[in-house]
Amino acid sequence: MQSRVAPRDRSLPRLCTNASGSIVTDPSWSGFVSQRLDLVESRIHELLGVDPEPFGSEMARMVSAGGKRLRPAMLLLAYDAICSGKNGRAHDSAVVWERCRDIAAAFELLHTTTLVHDDVIDASPTRRWTRTIHSVSSPAQAILIGDYYIARCLGIVVSAGGAAVASQMEWAIRTICEGEVMQLQTLQSIGQTREQYLERIWRKTGALFSACCVSGGLLAGAKEAEQAALLQFGKQMGIAFQIQDDIADYVESSEATGKPSGHDIAEGSVTLPLLLALDDPASGSQLRDLLEPSFTQGATGSTGMGRRVDDAVVAEVVALVRASHGIVKSAALAEQYTSLAVEAAEELLAGGCAGADQLVALANTVGKGA
Numbered sequence: 001m002q003s004r005v006a007p008r009d010r011s012l013p014r015l016c017t018n019a020s021g022s023i024v025t026d027p028s029w030s031g032f033v034s035q036r037l038d039l040v041e042s043r044i045h046e047l048l049g050v051d052p053e054p055f056g057s058e059m060a061r062m063v064s065a066g067g068k069r070l071r072p073a074m075l076l077l078a079y080d081a082i083c084s085g086k087n088g089r090a091h092d093s094a095v096v097w098e099r100c101r102d103i104a105a106a107f108e109l110l111h112t113t114t115l116v117h118d119d120v121i122d123a124s125p126t127r128r129w130t131r132t133i134h135s136v137s138s139p140a141q142a143i144l145i146g147d148y149y150i151a152r153c154l155g156i157v158v159s160a161g162g163a164a165v166a167s168q169m170e171w172a173i174r175t176i177c178e179g180e181v182m183q184l185q186t187l188q189s190i191g192q193t194r195e196q197y198l199e200r201i202w203r204k205t206g207a208l209f210s211a212c213c214v215s216g217g218l219l220a221g222a223k224e225a226e227q228a229a230l231l232q233f234g235k236q237m238g239i240a241f242q243i244q245d246d247i248a249d250y251v252e253s254s255e256a257t258g259k260p261s262g263h264d265i266a267e268g269s270v271t272l273p274l275l276l277a278l279d280d281p282a283s284g285s286q287l288r289d290l291l292e293p294s295f296t297q298g299a300t301g302s303t304g305m306g307r308r309v310d311d312a313v314v315a316e317v318v319a320l321v322r323a324s325h326g327i328v329k330s331a332a333l334a335e336q337y338t339s340l341a342v343e344a345a346e347e348l349l350a351g352g353c354a355g356a357d358q359l360v361a362l363a364n365t366v367g368k369g370a
Contacts, residue, residue, distance in 0.1 A: 033073050033076050033077060033080075033358070036076055036097075036101070037069055037072060037073060037076070039101055040069075040072045040076075040101055040104045040105050040108070041069070043101050043102060043105040044063055044105045044108060044109060045060060045063070047105060047109070047152075047156065048060045048063065048109075051148075051152070054137070054141070054145070055145055055148050055149070058133050058136075058137075058145055059109070059112065059113075059116075059145065059149060061130065061133075062112055062115070062116065062127070062130065062132075062133065063108075063109070063112055065127065065128040065129065065130035066128050067108075067112075067128070069108060070209075070241070070366065071104075071107045071108055071111050071208060071209065071212045072104035072105065072107060072108045072212070073362070074209060074212045074213050074216070074234065074237070074359075074362070075100070075103065075104045075107060075212040075213065075215055075216040076100065076104060076216060077216070077355075077358050077359050077362060078212070078213040078214070078215075078216030078217045078220075078222075078230050078233075078359070079100050079216035079217070079219050079220045080216075080220075080355045080358065081216075081217075081220075081230075081345075081348055081353045081355040081356040081358065081359055082216070082217045082220035082221065082222045082226060082348075082353055082355075083220045083355065084353050084354045084355030084356070085226075085348075085351065085352045085353035085354070085355075086352055096219055096220075098160075099160040099161060099219060100216065100219050102156055102159075102160040103156070103157055103160050103161045103165060103215055103219065104212075104216075105156070106152075106153040106154075106156040106157050106160070106169070107153070107169070107208070107211070107212050107215070109149055109152070109153050109156075110149070110150070110153040110169065110172075110173070110208070111208060112149075113146045113149040113150055113153065114146075114176055114208075115127060116132070116133055116134075116142055116145060116146040116149075117142075117143065117146045118180075119132040119133070119134060119135075119142065120134045120139045120142050120143055120146075121180070121184075122263075122267050124263075133145055150173060153169065154166060154169060154170065154173075157169050157215075161215065161218070161219065164218050165215045165218055165219065168211040168214050168215045168218070169211060169215070171207070171211060172207045172208045172210070172211035175203045175207035176203065176204060176207055176208060178203050179200050179201070179202070179203025179204035179205075179207070180204065182196070182199065182200040182203065182204075183200055183204065183269060186200065186270065187267075187268040187269065187270075188268040188270070188295040189270060190270055190274075190275075190278055190287075190288065190291055190292070190295075192270060192275070194272065194275055194276075197270075197271065197272055197275060198239060201238070201239055201242040201243070201246075202235060202238060202239055204242065205238040205239070205241060205242040205245075206234060206235040206236070206237070206238025206239050206242070207235075207238070208238070209234035209235065209237050209238035209241070210230070210231045210232075210233075210234030210235050210238065211234070212234060213230040213231065213233055213234035214227050214230050214231050214234070216230070217230045225347075225351070226348060226351065226353070229344045229345070229347040229348050229351075230344075230348075232340070232341075232344040233341050233344035233345050233359060233363070236337045236338070236340040236341035236344060236363075237337075237338075237341045237362075237363055237366065239334075239337045240334045240335075240337035240338045240341060240363070240366070241366055243272055243330055243331075243333060243334040243337070244331075244334050244366070246264065246271035246272055246273060246330070247272075247273055247327055247330050247331060247334070249261065249262065249263055249264045249265075249271065249273075250262065250273050250274075250318055250321050250322055250326075250327065251322060251327060261318055262314040262315065262317060262318040265291075265309055265314055265317050265318075266308060266309050266311070266314045267308065267309075268295065268308070268309065272326075272330045272333065273321050273326040273327055273330045274287070274317070274321055274326060275326070276324070276325065276326035276329045276330055277320060277321045277324035277325070277326030278326075280324040280325050280326060282323075282324060282325075283320045283321070283323065283324040283326075286320055287317060287320055287321075290313050290316055290317055290320075291309070291313070291317065294309045294310060294313050295309075338363050338364065341359075341363040342360050342363050342364065345357075345359035345360045345363060346360065
């Protein structure tokens with residue numbers, strides 16, 4: 001079965017899954033990742049298979065909808081990078097690998113859990129062409145299933161990784177929540193700054209990337225300086241990745257992304273392409289004329305979190321943003337953050353971690369929207 005992820009979706013084609021949840025890999029990708037992501041995927045379904053109903057089956061349905069599996073891949077690559085150095089080789093064993101596999105599975109489950117909660121907040125009926133949990137049952141049940149898996153993931157990590165790795169996940173959960181609240185506070189705000197946007201996406205996306213990278217490093221015995229480099233790699237990668245994701249909301253079709261074009265602005269979320277388009281003399285005044293009335297006069301959305309923008313207005317906004325310099329300038333900024341991620345990985349290379357070259361490859365592929 002062919003992957004349903006479009007070639008220009010921000011994923012690595014080699015790290016995508018198809019609708020059945022099977023990993024679709026590319027022979028050019030790291031053998032370490034392509035061989036072991038399948039094992040992580042199997043472990044995810046094993047863990048879900050012993051959970052009570054409706055928790056296990058509903059989460060398995062969302063996991064099987066597909067995804068990029070970037071977070072477990074980053075954890076595996078960070079582990080491999082440190083193990084490739086002289087300080088990490090003693091930690092590369094079958095026992096440590098099993099712990100690494102379980103922790104990678106837990107981080108991917110945590111990521112899926114955040115999406116379950118996001119879908120409730122956004123009142124999204126589908127994700128990756130699959131009906132969301134709240135649309136099948138109820139928002140209350142979706143929230144409780146998400147809460148269950150936050151606890152479940154922390155339990156897995158405590159058992160497999162100990163306090164140091166568990167603290168990484170706990171920090172990531174808190175930081176993601178902070179980012180989500182920041183997003184609610186800036187909903188429908190076309191006056192927000194680029195700095196506010198970047199702070200928000202670092203918390204919403206970069207924190208979990210960083211926690212995955214540092215956790216992989218900890219399992220391999222990373223020293224403090226190596227942990228710092230991995231944290232920076234994850235942070236910069238997360239920002240670059242989220243900018244690319246926000247670009248895709250304007251330029252990709254619904255067939256490619258599994259959600260309608262302009263979904264973010266329809267829900268009142270003002271992202272970088274729109275912020276930069278508002279500064280474009282060719283489009284700024286038109287965008288303000290469209291959005292200011294919509295943000296103050298629209299009907300309250302089903303979540304009560306804001307006012308949903310009319311579909312006709314969304315279509316006009318999408319067309320204006322596409323024609324503005326917002327897309328090109330956003331892509332350029334994503335490349336700047338990609339370069340910062342590469343610099344962090346190169347610190348590991350300079351320190352003797354030869355396997356960090358795969359982190360460089362990951363950054364250059366994902367961060368530049370290939």
